[in-house]
Structures are given as C-alpha cells and as structure tokens.
Amino acid sequence: MRAEGILRLLAGLVVLAVLGLAAFLLLARRAEIAPDASAATREFAPELVARGADLAAVGNCVACHTEPGEPAFAGGFDLPTPFGDIFSTNITPDPETGIGNWSLDAFRRAMRQGVDREGNHLYPAFPYDQYTRISDADIEALYAYLMTRPAIRREDTPNELIFPLGFRPVLAGWKFLFFDEGERPVQSDKSEDWNRGAYLAEGLGHCSGCHTPRNAFGALAESRHFDGGEAEGWQAVALNAANPAPIPWTEDSLYQYLHQGWNETHGIAAGPMAEVTANLRFLPDADVRAMAVYLMDQMGTREPRVTDRADLAADRGAELYAGICAQCHEDSKPLSFGGVALSQSTPVSAPHPQNLVNLVMFGLPPADGEAAPIMPPFADALDDADMVTLLTYLRARFSAAPAWQGLDRIVRDTRSGEYPVTTLPPNGIERGPANVNAAGG
Amino acid sequence: MATTLKVNGAETRVDAAPETPLLYALRDDLGLNGPKYGCGLGQCGACTVLVDGRAVLSCVTPISVIGSRAVETVEGLGTAEAPGPVQRAFIELQAMQCGYCIPGMMMRTEALLRDNPDPQDHEIRAAFQTNLCRCGTHMRIMKAIRRAAELYRDANPVQEG
Amino acid sequence: MMSGRPETAKPFDLSRRQVIAGAGGLIVGYTFLPAFAQVAAPEAPAPEPAHLPGSLDDTRLLDAWIHIAPDDAITAFSGKAELGQSIKVPLKQIAAEELGIGIDQLTLVNADTGRTPDEGFTAGSMTIQYSGTALRNAAAQVRVLLIAAAARRWGIAPDGLRAENRQIIAPDGRTLRFGELVAETDLHVEALPESPLTDPANFRLIGQSLPRPDIALKATGGAAFIQDLRPEGMVHARVIRPASPGATLIEADIAAAEAMPGVVAVIRDGSFLAVVAEREFQAIGAMRVLQASANWQDGPALPDQTAMSAWLEANVSETGTVAEEGDPDAAEGETYEAVFTRPYLMHGSIGPSCALAVLERDDMTVWSHTQGVFADRDAIAELLNMDPARVRVIHAEGAGCYGHNGADDAAADAALIASKLPGRPIRLVWMREQEHANEPYGPPMLLKLRAKLGDGGMISAWSYDLYSSTHTGRPGGPPALLAGQMKADPYPPFVGKLSIVPTGNGDRNANPYYTIPNRRILWNFIEAAPLRISSLRALGAFANVFAVESAMDELALMAGTDPVEFRLRHLEDPRARDVVERAATEFGWSGIGEPGGTRGVGFAYARYKNLASYLALAVEIEVDPAVGDVRLVRAVAAIDAGEAVSPDGIINQTEGGILQSMSWTLFETVTFDQGGITSTDWSSYPILRFSHVPDSVAVHVIDRPGQPYLGAGEAAQGPTCGAIGNALRNTIGRRVHDLPLSRERVRHALQA
Numbered sequence A: 001m002r003a004e005g006i007l008r009l010l011a012g013l014v015v016l017a018v019l020g021l022a023a024f025l026l027l028a029r030r031a032e033i034a035p036d037a038s039a040a041t042r043e044f045a046p047e048l049v050a051r052g053a054d055l056a057a058v059g060n061c062v063a064c065h066t067e068p069g070e071p072a073f074a075g076g077f078d079l080p081t082p083f084g085d086i087f088s089t090n091i092t093p094d095p096e097t098g099i100g101n102w103s104l105d106a107f108r109r110a111m112r113q114g115v116d117r118e119g120n121h122l123y124p125a126f127p128y129d130q131y132t133r134i135s136d137a138d139i140e141a142l143y144a145y146l147m148t149r150p151a152i153r154r155e156d157t158p159n160e161l162i163f164p165l166g167f168r169p170v171l172a173g174w175k176f177l178f179f180d181e182g183e184r185p186v187q188s189d190k191s192e193d194w195n196r197g198a199y200l201a202e203g204l205g206h207c208s209g210c211h212t213p214r215n216a217f218g219a220l221a222e223s224r225h226f227d228g229g230e231a232e233g234w235q236a237v238a239l240n241a242a243n244p245a246p247i248p249w250t251e252d253s254l255y256q257y258l259h260q261g262w263n264e265t266h267g268i269a270a271g272p273m274a275e276v277t278a279n280l281r282f283l284p285d286a287d288v289r290a291m292a293v294y295l296m297d298q299m300g301t302r303e304p305r306v307t308d309r310a311d312l313a314a315d316r317g318a319e320l321y322a323g324i325c326a327q328c329h330e331d332s333k334p335l336s337f338g339g340v341a342l343s344q345s346t347p348v349s350a351p352h353p354q355n356l357v358n359l360v361m362f363g364l365p366p367a368d369g370e371a372a373p374i375m376p377p378f379a380d381a382l383d384d385a386d387m388v389t390l391l392t393y394l395r396a397r398f399s400a401a402p403a404w405q406g407l408d409r410i411v412r413d414t415r416s417g418e419y420p421v422t423t424l425p426p427n428g429i430e431r432g433p434a435n436v437n438a439a440g441g
Numbered sequence B: 001m002a003t004t005l006k007v008n009g010a011e012t013r014v015d016a017a018p019e020t021p022l023l024y025a026l027r028d029d030l031g032l033n034g035p036k037y038g039c040g041l042g043q044c045g046a047c048t049v050l051v052d053g054r055a056v057l058s059c060v061t062p063i064s065v066i067g068s069r070a071v072e073t074v075e076g077l078g079t080a081e082a083p084g085p086v087q088r089a090f091i092e093l094q095a096m097q098c099g100y101c102i103p104g105m106m107m108r109t110e111a112l113l114r115d116n117p118d119p120q121d122h123e124i125r126a127a128f129q130t131n132l133c134r135c136g137t138h139m140r141i142m143k144a145i146r147r148a149a150e151l152y153r154d155a156n157p158v159q160e161g
Numbered sequence C: 001m002m003s004g005r006p007e008t009a010k011p012f013d014l015s016r017r018q019v020i021a022g023a024g025g026l027i028v029g030y031t032f033l034p035a036f037a038q039v040a041a042p043e044a045p046a047p048e049p050a051h052l053p054g055s056l057d058d059t060r061l062l063d064a065w066i067h068i069a070p071d072d073a074i075t076a077f078s079g080k081a082e083l084g085q086s087i088k089v090p091l092k093q094i095a096a097e098e099l100g101i102g103i104d105q106l107t108l109v110n111a112d113t114g115r116t117p118d119e120g121f122t123a124g125s126m127t128i129q130y131s132g133t134a135l136r137n138a139a140a141q142v143r144v145l146l147i148a149a150a151a152r153r154w155g156i157a158p159d160g161l162r163a164e165n166r167q168i169i170a171p172d173g174r175t176l177r178f179g180e181l182v183a184e185t186d187l188h189v190e191a192l193p194e195s196p197l198t199d200p201a202n203f204r205l206i207g208q209s210l211p212r213p214d215i216a217l218k219a220t221g222g223a224a225f226i227q228d229l230r231p232e233g234m235v236h237a238r239v240i241r242p243a244s245p246g247a248t249l250i251e252a253d254i255a256a257a258e259a260m261p262g263v264v265a266v267i268r269d270g271s272f273l274a275v276v277a278e279r280e281f282q283a284i285g286a287m288r289v290l291q292a293s294a295n296w297q298d299g300p301a302l303p304d305q306t307a308m309s310a311w312l313e314a315n316v317s318e319t320g321t322v323a324e325e326g327d328p329d330a331a332e333g334e335t336y337e338a339v340f341t342r343p344y345l346m347h348g349s350i351g352p353s354c355a356l357a358v359l360e361r362d363d364m365t366v367w368s369h370t371q372g373v374f375a376d377r378d379a380i381a382e383l384l385n386m387d388p389a390r391v392r393v394i395h396a397e398g399a400g401c402y403g404h405n406g407a408d409d410a411a412a413d414a415a416l417i418a419s420k421l422p423g424r425p426i427r428l429v430w431m432r433e434q435e436h437a438n439e440p441y442g443p444p445m446l447l448k449l450r451a452k453l454g455d456g457g458m459i460s461a462w463s464y465d466l467y468s469s470t471h472t473g474r475p476g477g478p479p480a481l482l483a484g485q486m487k488a489d490p491y492p493p494f495v496g497k498l499s500i501v502p503t504g505n506g507d508r509n510a511n512p513y514y515t516i517p518n519r520r521i522l523w524n525f526i527e528a529a530p531l532r533i534s535s536l537r538a539l540g541a542f543a544n545v546f547a548v549e550s551a552m553d554e555l556a557l558m559a560g561t562d563p564v565e566f567r568l569r570h571l572e573d574p575r576a577r578d579v580v581e582r583a584a585t586e587f588g589w590s591g592i593g594e595p596g597g598t599r600g601v602g603f604a605y606a607r608y609k610n611l612a613s614y615l616a617l618a619v620e621i622e623v624d625p626a627v628g629d630v631r632l633v634r635a636v637a638a639i640d641a642g643e644a645v646s647p648d649g650i651i652n653q654t655e656g657g658i659l660q661s662m663s664w665t666l667f668e669t670v671t672f673d674q675g676g677i678t679s680t681d682w683s684s685y686p687i688l689r690f691s692h693v694p695d696s697v698a699v700h701v702i703d704r705p706g707q708p709y710l711g712a713g714e715a716a717q718g719p720t721c722g723a724i725g726n727a728l729r730n731t732i733g734r735r736v737h738d739l740p741l742s743r744e745r746v747r748h749a750l751q752a
C-alpha cells in the first residue's frame, strides 16, 4: 500500500513537471522585435554618442565583444565557462551579422531582459543580470554609441556548451530562479556620490561579475556579495571587509587605481582588471570618484597590516628574492614603473596564491605603444621547486597571513595550462596568448 | 662562491655571487659576446639566451637558479664557418642594421622554432613582443624568422611516431 | 673561447703603448695624420685653395685616404664611423672600384684620431656624400699616379695601361705590382680638383648589393661592438646621476660603497660621482648603494610638460628668416591655418652608452662609439686639461645611435675616471635608466602654418613660424658634456646659437620644396634649453615635413584634388616628380576614399634638406576606434639617393627609417615633471614592438648612375610621419596636429 502511494505521488509529480515544462517552454521564447532597416543609418546627437562611449568604457563592452587582433566589437571572443565555451557576438551595426537592424526597443530588451531581437534568451555571460539596473537614458546613449561604430561583417561563432545548455529555453528556467529585472532604486539615506557609484559599479560596471562568487548554476551568490571571485585564471579579490590589501584602500588611492591602473601603496591592476582600469581612464573623473566612494563604503576601514620580516633566515628563498625580485621591487623608482614594495602587495597577502603565481610566471607583458609597467616572465627561468621556494619566502616574509596550502600543485597546473590563465599587458589592450611561454617547461 | 654552469655544451665554473645575473657571467667570465646588455630590467630582450631550450632573459636570471640546466647563446648555434640554420637565415637575408638586438632575436627564433617549427605571423609577433629593435629592422627580422623556419625544418626533418 | 679568460681584444693591441714601443716614435699611423700635421705645423695662410670633391676639400693629401704598402696591402681611411648604418661596404666598393681591385683586397680604417682624416661628425646622411666622394676621387687619382709610374718604368705612354687585381697591366700583358710601384710614386701630394672617374657603364662593384661581412660576425658572437672589448686588467665603472638635471651633489655614503666587495675606487669630482669595481655586477651593486645614499641639491625646476607650446613662445630669444619670397600676406586665396607640435624625442639606442679609457703615462686612449672622434678628443683634452696630441679617440662600434646620444658623455665619463686611476683600462656602461634620462634629446617644436589656395587650385602663399631651439649640441666642447657640467669647477651648460645654413638645423625642410610664389619662413629661436638636446636623426625635418605634408593634404582637399595630383602640380624638379609617381604607382594609389571606416591611406613626399635624397611614400593604416590605436599596415616608398652604391643598403636604411619614424610618430614622448625625467625605461618610454610591425614595407630605389651621392639614412623620417598623419585624417575624418598620434589623442579626435 505504502509503495503504491509513493508511486502514485511520483506519477503525479511527473505529470506536473511535464505540464510545467510545457508552460515554461511557451514562455521560453519571446516575441521577435521586427528588424529596423533604418537603425544603422540613424543620426545621433554627438553628445549622446560621447556619453555612450563613456558608458561603454564602464561596461568594458569591447573586452568581451572583440577577438584579439580583430576589429573592435565584431565579436568572436571565446569566454570559457564551467559549462563550455561561449563566443561573444558581433555588436557592430552590420545589419546581417551584427546589430545593424536592431531598434532601440530591441537593444533595450537585450540589456534589461537578456533577450535578443529575434526573441532568444541570452546567456548570462552577457551580464544582463547587472545591466538590467541601468537607466533608459543610458541604454539609449550606449545604443547611439554602438550604432555609430564602423559596421563589420563578421559571422558569429556558435557556442560550444555541454548538454543541455546549448538549448536556449533552459535559460528561461535560469532566469526564473536567479534573475531579477529592473533599474536600481536610489538609496535616499546615502549620498549622491554613493548612489552614482553604486549605479555604475552594480550596473554597467558589473563589478560583481568577477568580485562576487557564483553558485553551481553560474549565478551570483548574492548572499556573499563582493566576497571575491575568479575570472580568466585570476582571483578577483574581496571588495568588502575581507579585502586583503596590506594597506587599506582609501577613497583617494582607490580613485587613483581605478583611474590609472595603479597606486603607489597597492601596485598595479593585472589580469582582466587591467582591461577594466584601461577603460575607466576615459571616464569622467567624477564618475570614477563616485565608484571609489561606493566601493570604500563596502570595504569599510581598518588598520594596515604591513609585514616585513627582513630578518628571516638567509636561505634559498632569500637568495632567490635577492637575485630576482629585489632589483626592481627594492628600487627607488616610483610606481607605476618601479615595482611595489612586496610588503604592500595584495597578491602576496591574498588568501589564494594564484595571482602571485600568475605574475611571477607570466609577468606583465609590455603594452605596445603605451606607457605601462613591464614585468618579465619567470616561467622559464625558474623551475617549479624554485618557484615554490620563492613564493613561500615572499609569503613568510611579507605577509602576516598564514602560509598557502597546495602551492606546488597550483604552480604545476598553472605552468602546464591545466589551469588556464589569460595574461594581459598592464594597459589591458592587447590580449596576450594564454599561458605565454608556459607550455612544456 | 663558485657556480657550475653548462654553457653551449661545456661545463664551466663561474666565481661570482649567486645573485649575479647570468648575463654578466656569460659576458664577463666566459667572454661570450652574443648576449647583450640592453636594459637589465627584462624589457628589451637583448640578453635573451636559452635555458633548457626555452628563451630566458639572462639579465634578470641569477646564476643560482640555472642548476644543471643547459644554457645556450648565439655562439652555441654555430660558427662563422659553419653557421646553424637560424644564423644562416639572418645572414642570408642581411637582417641587421646595427645588429645589437639580433643575437637576442636569434635566440628567441631558436626557442620559437624548437617549440613550433611552423609559426604563423601572429605567433611570431606574440613571441617577439619581448624583443626590441631600435633600428627598425623588424621587416627583415620577420623574414629571417620565416626563412629560419624553412632551414630549420630542412635540418631537422620531423621524425615519424 | 669558452672557458677561462677571454682573449685580449684586438683593438686594444693598437693602443699607444704598442704604437710608441713598436715604432720608436710617432710614426706608423701618424704619417698620414693631417690633423696632427696641422697641430705641429699649421699651414701658412695661402691663397684661396681650389675646391676639392667631398671631404677631400678638408683633408687634401691623397695618402691621408689611401695607403699602399710594399707588400700590396691597401688601406683606405675614412673619418666617418660605422654607426649601424652599414657604411663600410659601400665605402670599400667605391675605393676598390676606382683602384681596380677586388673588395677583399682592401682594408678600411674608420674614425680614429690617430689614423684617419678628420671628417667631422658622422651625421646627416652625409657619409657616402662626403667620405665616399673623397675616397672615390682619391682612389681614381692614386690609380692614375700608379699607371704613370708604370708607364715611366716601361717607357711607354700611359694610355693603354689599366689597373686590375693590384697590378698595372700593359696592353702587351706585362704587369707591375702596386707594391713595387708605390716606392716611386709620391702619394703625399695634394689631390686635384678633377679626377678621371670610372664610367658608370663599366662599374664592377658600385651598384652591387654585396653582403656585409660584419653580419656574419655579429650573428655568430664575434667581437664586433665596443661592449665586446675586454683588455687585460680591465675594471668596471658605473656613474651615479641625479634625477634632476643640473643638480649638485651634497653628499653620498662613499665609505659604505668603498667597503663593498670588489670595489676598487669611488671617485668624486664635484658632482661627478662614479664607482669602479673588479666585477661588473659589483660595480652595479655599489652604484645602487651610492645612488640610494646620495643627497642632491635639485637643479632648476623644469617647465610644465603639458604647456610646452606656451613655454616655447615665451622663450624666443631672436627670430631668423629661413626663406622669403614675394609677399604672402598680400597674396589672394582661401586661407588654411594650423598649429603642429612635436615633443622631446629620445634616440633610445638599444645598447646603452659605453666607453673604454686608459691613461698610460701621459697618454689617454679612449674607445668610443661617438659620431665625432676629433671633436670628442678635443673636448676630452680640454676637460682633462691635456694636450690634444696626448689624447687619442678611437671609434669602436656601438649599437645604432640615430644621432648624437650619450656616447660622447660616456667617453668623457670614462676618461675622467681613467685620469684618476692611471694604468687601468676603465670600462664604463650607462645603465638603461641613465641612458634614458641623460642622453641629449631631440628638442620640442611648435609650428604655426598659414597657407593660401589661390586661383586654379594652386598655392599662392605660405607663411611658417617655427619655434625651436637648436637641434645640435655640438661640437660644444666640455660644456656639452655631462662630465663637464658635473665636475668640480664646472663648465656652464652649452648654449645653442641661431645659425641658418642651407642644410638646415631646426629649420631643416621648413621651407617647402614646392612651387609657391609667396613665402616667408621664420625661425623663432629659443636659446634656453631646460633639457639637454642634440642631433636626432633628421633634426627639424621630422616635424617640419609632418607640418608641410599635412598642410599639402588639407590644401588638396580644399582644392578638391587628389593629394598626389596636387603635389605633382606643385613640383617642377623631374626627380621629385619621379619619386612621387613611382611611389603612387607601386602602391596602387587610387585616391583617399571617404573617411569613416577603419582603414585609410596617406601620401607624403620630401627632398631631404631640400638638397639631398628625394623620397615619397604611400601608406595604409588601420585604426581601432575603440581604443584609438593606429597600426601602419603597408608602406611603399620610392627613393632617389643619386648613384646607388649599394641598393640593398639604401633599402635597409629606408625600411629602418620608416619603421623608426612610425614609432616616433605614434608612440614616443620624453616625459618629465618639475623634478626630472620620468620616462626612464622602455615601460615609461614605449617604442615600436612587434605587434605594430607593418604587414609589408616596400622600398623602390631609383638609381641615378653618374649622379652625385645624396645620402639615404634620414630621408624617410619626415615623409613617413607626414604620410601616417595624412592617412589618419583620411581614415577618421579629423586631423591630429600634435605628435605623437597617440591612442589618447586619436580617441579624443574621434569623439570631438
């Protein structure tokens, strides 16, 4: 009897599920918005286009929508995810392969709801869960900017996703569970700057995209807002009270860092963050300031934790440090071109060693034609054992935090490419090939 | 303090402090002219040598980390009488103006070709992003790298299996 | 070679010790030393001597140029130095051609105050023009004298005799060796104004692209550079320099440095501070310690880098007229007006400056990669208060210098150190940051241009106001040397003087080489120089051609004419027209198209110095509007450098010029704040890297056999800049007037 009851219950659930799925599939595709043949030839006020350019910089649209070495915004950039590879789309105003026949309505729907002009759901690799927070006016400015870029004819590359994620209607379910549409409300108890900063950082800036961890479904774990995350093989540090910088950030230092990609007491932006700061440099000062105000409120204040146990035993690690790091990092040359004192380095004090491993292994490739720091790569100069010895020494000497665990494996996997890392020059413009020089070894 | 180095196939002892950059050991102690001082900062590639077949900037690599690994300089690629494939390519195409940057370029070519016998233009550009030339010899250097790849393939036919 | 101490390097074998000991007096090289002869016995003022070709005019004796030994060894001497521009092979080609010998039967000695003629500086693309012309005439006259000697011996008429393979050959097949004839031939005679030059139709060597022997040497690790000299007993020196130009040294922890391992000496002379150590890295370590402990009194504050135009305008000391014709103010026409600027630019040699010096008894020998061994010798002698005859400066090759960089300063540094440590060969190398911060730069310029387009789409008037200091900090003497300014009892810094000469300086190519009825070109001269400056490849021509060629394109647009067509309309010189047409044809020029895409083309032309090589080029560029990045994709140039001695050498120099100029044009600016230079390495002074290398560069040489050599080394600098600027305008629809055409400026222009 009991077994029969259970079976009946199960059958009922299956029926429900099937009905639910049918309903869901009905919702799973939205109506197409008619192509607008005149869209790409429309004239826009230059001020609107200029504001759109600033906003595109905050959104760092160019980074994901450009394949290295190919025309800007023409798509094709490979975004590896735990679920497979997603290739960004062409967002130049080419009518056939880009968004040249998207009306403003169609563009707005994509930004707000993550649905393309034809009505397909978009993958949240396009961070519409954050873009949904921005204002209609800003969406229009972005639209004006993109529609006035050179039209590039370039077919999109199909995504390569694990089953069943290649089936877009599944995204409707994802949205149902994790997506919350709508503009960001103003918080009246906070300053105007704070609100502006929050608007930029949580909207177009999509800081959370990297700096908040994700759950098993790839959605942001909002309960752990700004606890730190990961992007392209780099650790995105916590932007709340858990921020590991030895010298706490201040509004000024953060402003300078965001604006020019480096700060005396913290060093330089590396990895994908280099791309972010490379873009923010074009933003009006007041906006960058506002972001600093908001982010400072998230991090709060605390005492500095600068450590330098210079009296550590003169062992192999100390010898390596003297031969490899000290030349630049104990130099009197000011940042951005001299190395930061390692006692002030966030990667040395961070909970996870990945960023330091990346920096020592791959260095900071030169930014062609732009003044920007260069750090030589040490992947081929140092074998794994010396690399681990050196990093262990740096941690012991320059950080109050406990020793890292599993450094050997991290070094090994980073070198072999088992753990893929994207290297970028410090101005973030040219993308270096992943794991430059690291293969073999 | 003496360090033993294996350079161009021969073992030698270098009597220098362990943090001494490999560049000075090669130039001053071993009398090699190939590796050049350009910046000492790892920014220009003039000092490029091979360590176990991979391109390394000798100006920022202390002798203490080399261990038993094999160091190669341009002197190890061949001689004026019997130049190796990379040297032949640069000579054949007269790929030099002042030539100061060229030994570093040749060592990077050698490293690239050992890794990738048929490099595409964008791969060459990426690999050589580290190496500066102020004379503007780049067009010839690119040609010489492509020519070296041909000569290299002839000299080292791909083994089956 | 692999282990143990390196062999003592060759050039040191020529040191004064061997010369004196071996020859028992000043004989060997000095017989042929006109400079020395002048010192010893100045020639009595004579009536105006006849003008001789090239540098023969200054060094008039044949045996100063060509020496033939009894054993047939033939040596040619040139006061010009090898600076990475590969001049040795063409000079040998020229001399060997006229002597009727093979290129391998001749040794060439360059730039040694103890041995070669004084040919001033190796600069301005003038080596082949001056030294080549002198050698060619001298060699032809030596051939004639040898033939005459043989004819005398045989008692026959010289007519049918010829020189071949180091022999004079009679029509009947009899031969006499050069070495036999030289005893009865006086080569210590003044050259004649006219020489029986070989007919270009019979050239065996000139016009051939022969391989450079130094390339195989450099590719296999041979000792080829000054950096490779390692004389016995050599020690390593480093200097310590302040961040602020003109700073004076208050104190430094000399004792701490002296106590470091390997340190031989710490030398202080006023604000001149240096350390000498047994090993190179020991010297560097001690230098760092001194640097960290040194306390300097800053020099005068530097001007605001972002306001250099205003600074230039405010500091005009006098105005000179470069050219004036008609009345540009009164001429009729539609006006085009624009202001162009260029920043301080760096030579940025890949090998930092290096010098070797040794004081033995009372004789100082200095090896230097200077462009001017004679001027450097005089300056060093004065600096050290020595008789110039006791100072010998020998040229040794350095990395490419592209003008007057830190070489002379390093030579003076080394000599000053050597003067305090007699007997020890001192090897001094500047650190990268010292080279970047201390070399003399190419100066900033402000260019105000105003032109009118008159009837028939022809330019009716041209006014040009150039603001710039001098572009040459030499000869200058000790005041032009850093050591001269830093040592105790310092010399006041070098001050440039306005001087308007046909070859031009800051005003080089300021006067457009186009048919324009009314023109006024003024040089608003600035005497003050907050940063040390000196000759950088092409001097003022780089920015002047940029301004002129930008204006030509704008005027063509106003006239509704294709820019190539517009240029031809204003060019009468057929050789100028030829390069323009050739470049356009080879490029496949078909107009500039409409702006708005990501690719565009541009054209430019100039005759270097208005009297040397003709060069035109067309370029295609690619702009990334999102970041403002510009990449030169393709360049096609045509050059007429007169008779082409080595076409491949001309091509190599021109390709290099195009790429280097592209780097200047797109990327480069010396940066500074009040306290000093802030562009002190390759991260802060970025130059071309491989990602911006063009897809193709083609150079077409228009050979002019029998025509004078015009020099090729610098002709591409200005036109390349002009063509890229024009291509940028043609791509984005807006002109950027300030160099460099950086990402920031391009992005800004796109948004304006």
Ligand code: FES
Binding pocket: B036, B037, B038, B039, B040, B041, B042, B043, B044, B045, B046, B047, B048, B057, B058, B059, B060
């Ligand atoms: S000298 Fe080593 S990278 Fe420049």
Ligand code: FES
Binding pocket: B096, B097, B098, B099, B100, B101, B102, B132, B133, B134, B135, B136, B137, C084, C350, C399, C400
């Ligand atoms: S050939 Fe002179 S620096 Fe490359």
